[in-house]
Amino acid sequence: xxxxxxxxxxxxxxxxxxxxxxxxxxxxxxxxxxxxxxxxxxxxxxxxxxxxxxxxxxxxxxxxxxxxxxxxxxxxxxxxxxxxxxxxxxxxxxxxxxxxxxxxxxxxxxxxxxxxxxxxxxxxxxxxxxxxxxxxxxxxxxxxxxxxxxxxxxxxxxxxxxxxxxxxxxxxxxxxxxxxxxxxxxxxxxxxxxxxxxxxxxxxxxxxxxxxxxxxxxxxxxxxxxxxxxxxxxxxxxxxxxxxxxxxxxxxxxxxxxxxxxxxxxxxxxxxxxxxxxxxxxxxxxxxxxxxxxxxxxxxxxxxxxxxxxxxxxxxxxxxxxxxxxxxxxxxxxxxxxxxxxxxxxxxxxxxxxxxxxxxxxxxxxxxxxxxxxxxxxxxxxxxxxxxxxxxxxxxxxxxxxxxxxxxxxxxxxxxxxxx
RNA sequence: GUGGGCGUAGCUCAGCUGGUAGAGCUCUGGAUUGUGAUUCCAGCGGUCGUGGGUUCAAACCCCAUCGUCCACCCCA
Numbered sequence: 001x002x003x004x005x006x007x008x009x010x011x012x013x014x015x016x017x018x019x020x021x022x023x024x025x026x027x028x029x030x031x032x033x034x035x036x037x038x039x040x041x042x043x044x045x046x047x048x049x050x051x052x053x054x055x056x057x058x059x060x061x062x063x064x065x066x067x068x069x070x071x072x073x074x075x076x077x078x079x080x081x082x083x084x085x086x087x088x089x090x091x092x093x094x095x096x097x098x099x100x101x102x103x104x105x106x107x108x109x110x111x112x113x114x115x116x117x118x119x120x121x122x123x124x125x126x127x128x129x130x131x132x133x134x135x136x137x138x139x140x141x142x143x144x145x146x147x148x149x150x151x152x153x154x155x156x157x158x159x160x161x162x163x164x165x166x167x168x169x170x171x172x173x174x175x176x177x178x179x180x181x182x183x184x185x186x187x188x189x190x191x192x193x194x195x196x197x198x199x200x201x202x203x204x205x206x207x208x209x210x211x212x213x214x215x216x217x218x219x220x221x222x223x224x225x226x227x228x229x230x231x232x233x234x235x236x237x238x239x240x241x242x243x244x245x246x247x248x249x250x251x252x253x254x255x256x257x258x259x260x261x262x263x264x265x266x267x268x269x270x271x272x273x274x275x276x277x278x279x280x281x282x283x284x285x286x287x288x289x290x291x292x293x294x295x296x297x298x299x300x301x302x303x304x305x306x307x308x309x310x311x312x313x314x315x316x317x318x319x320x321x322x323x324x325x326x327x328x329x330x331x332x333x334x335x336x337x338x339x340x341x342x343x344x345x346x347x348x349x350x351x352x353x354x355x356x357x358x359x360x361x362x363x364x365x366x367x368x369x370x371x372x373x374x375x376x377x378x379x380x381x382x383x384x385x386x387x388x389x390x391x392x393x394x395x396x397x398x399x400x401x402x403x404x405x406x407x408x409x410x411x412x413x414x415x416x417x418x419x420x
Numbered sequence: 421g422u423g424g425g426c427g428u429a430g431c432u433c434a435g436c437u438g439g440u441a442g443a444g445c446u447c448u449g450g451a452u453u454g455u456g457a458u459u460c461c462a463g464c465g466g467u468c469g470u471g472g473g474u475u476c477a478a479a480c481c482c483c484a485u486c487g488u489c490c491a492c493c494c495c496a
Contacts, residue, residue: 004487059494063421081496109496114421117490125496193493209492258495268495279495306496331454364454372456383454397456 008113008121010308019311019318020124024106026152027126027305034145036102036128041085043108047075053084053292055260057200064111066121078110081259082127082304083286090131091295098296100132106307118277118309129302131290136238139265139285139301140245146269146281146303147247155271155313159280161249162268163242165235166256167227169263169288175226176202182220189216206254222253231264238265261286265301274309281305322375324356325418329367331383339382342392342407349411353418372397378417380410 005011012020028038051061066078079085086103090096106126113119128145130138143161150156166172180202183190190198191210198205206217227235242249249267257266266284274280283303290298326346330339343357356374358367364381371379381393381402392410395402396417405413 007487064494111495113494114492115488119495123496127496204494207494276491277495282496304496309496327456329455363449365452365456366448368454368456370456379456381455385454393455395455400456402455 008115010120010122015320016311018320019314020307022318023153023307023310023314024126027149030145030149030152031104031128034102034141036104039086039089039103039105041082041089041105043079044076045079045085045088047077049084049088050077050080053087053261053289054081058258058260060111060258064113066110066112080111081109082125083129083261083289083302086127086129087289087300088293091290091293096131096290096295096298102128102130104128116277118274118312120308124307125304126307127302127304129300131298131300133301134287134299136234136241136265139238140241142283142301142303143242143247143267144245146305153310153314154317155310158273158313159269159271161247162252162255162270163249164252164255164266165227165231165264166223166262166266167231167264171226171228171231172223172263175221175223178221178226179203183216186216189213203256206256224253234264257282257284261289263287271313274312277309280309280313323354324374324376325353326355326378326380326414327371327374327376328355328357328380328382329364329371330358331364335382335384335387338387342380342382346411346414350415350418378414
């Protein structure tokens with residue numbers, strides 16, 4: 001019986017992992033340039049946190065959570081999203097009371113869905129969450145920040161912004177009942193999924209891809225018409241800020257988001273280049289959430305971006321770096337031992353550079369092959385001749401030129417070569 | 421959870437109407453006693469996803485199962 005990875009869990013091979021790290025580095029630099037501070041929150045939380053904050057009737061809570069009993073009988077859940085945990089953490093540690101905060105975090109999330117391209121059961125997210133700021137300027141800042149990340153990664157022309165406002169809980173409730181009334185009247189025109197959602201989550205019907213349902217929706221009441229005055233103003237101001245900064249967006253009234261806690265601004269950054277799982281980043285405002293974990297009422301906004309999907313977008317353009325700059329080949333036991341010492345010496349004296357020692361049997365020919373495959377530009381060769389003369393042969397693998405230097409001169413020479 | 425495609429060497433794949441398995445890449449050795457990225461030669465490497473069935477005979481047909489991919493659903 002062979003043991004293999006659990007379904008939906010992916011291994012990151014060296015090249016992939018390198019892409020992830022590159023993205024993380026870019027994201028970190030950009031987020032910190034906006035003054036966001038990094039935090040860490042647990043992967044495990046009590047199940048209640050998610051069922052209450054994300055919403056009992058959402059798909060996530062209903063059927064996608066990895067939930068199990070701890071040894072003492074507590075129900076625990078591996079986080080399916082980041083916001084709930086950050087809100088809990090902020091409240092529990094007193095970071096939110098009368099405070100303004102800008103946080104970011106990175107790490108794995110877990111959802112038990114059927115795996116697919118761009119969708120795994122463990123997936124990596126980077127999130128940003130802001131607290132204590134009610135105005136649209138912080139919403140705009142988050143979007144500028146995303147845009148800057150896309151630009152730095154070189155994928156901004158493949159991603160566009162879909163924007164909507166969901167209004168306050170009250171205005172949304174008013175719209176919801178109006179929509180249900182309308183759809184009840186045209187019940188026989190609905191598809192099966194939409195019929196079901198009419199009971200569970202009517203706003204989701206707006207998202208339906210069934211053409212007949214979409215026809216029906218064309219003359220249905222729209223959320224925009226039901227926005228309360230304040231939400232409307234917030235949305236208009238946000239749009240103005242985006243316009244002023246020439247950040248282009250597409251108003252999409254059917255963006256509703258699958259979590260209960262959103263209000264006012266909601267958005268998704270979407271790409272066509274990944275197939276069906278095109279959302280690369282999503283987020284919005286959640287002004288009522290802090291109150292729900294027992295805190296003083298406090299506005300919040302945030303987003304989460306999916307590293308796995310971003311990594312897929314970069315895959316064909318990304319160039320891996322070489323495994324080595326200097327590769328040391330040796331022949332015979334004394335040379336082999338000396339190679340290790342020399343490598344230590346080089347690493348201790350060079351400012352940067354990767355030094356790889358051939359630690360295995362092998363003829364010089366095969367060692368040189370390894371040197372070539374490693375991507376190194378320089379090979380050092382140490383054999384019996386070199387040992388007896390206290391020399392090291394330095395070979396430039398691009399030009400093929402080589403020379404023998406005495407051991408003391410090697411490091412100077414190498415640092416010059418690496419600088420070129 | 422639903423639907424469809426695909427599982428053959430480490431990787432990418434070929435294998436006709438059922439007749440007992442092949443290529444390229446990688447790796448190892450040689451042509452070149454201690455010199456890579458080109459060339460040539462040779463070698464290593466397979467319970468044909470797994471279990472059952474049909475058949476004289478199954479990688480190939482049938483059933484089941486697992487995995488994977490794509491789509492639906494939903495989202496990162």
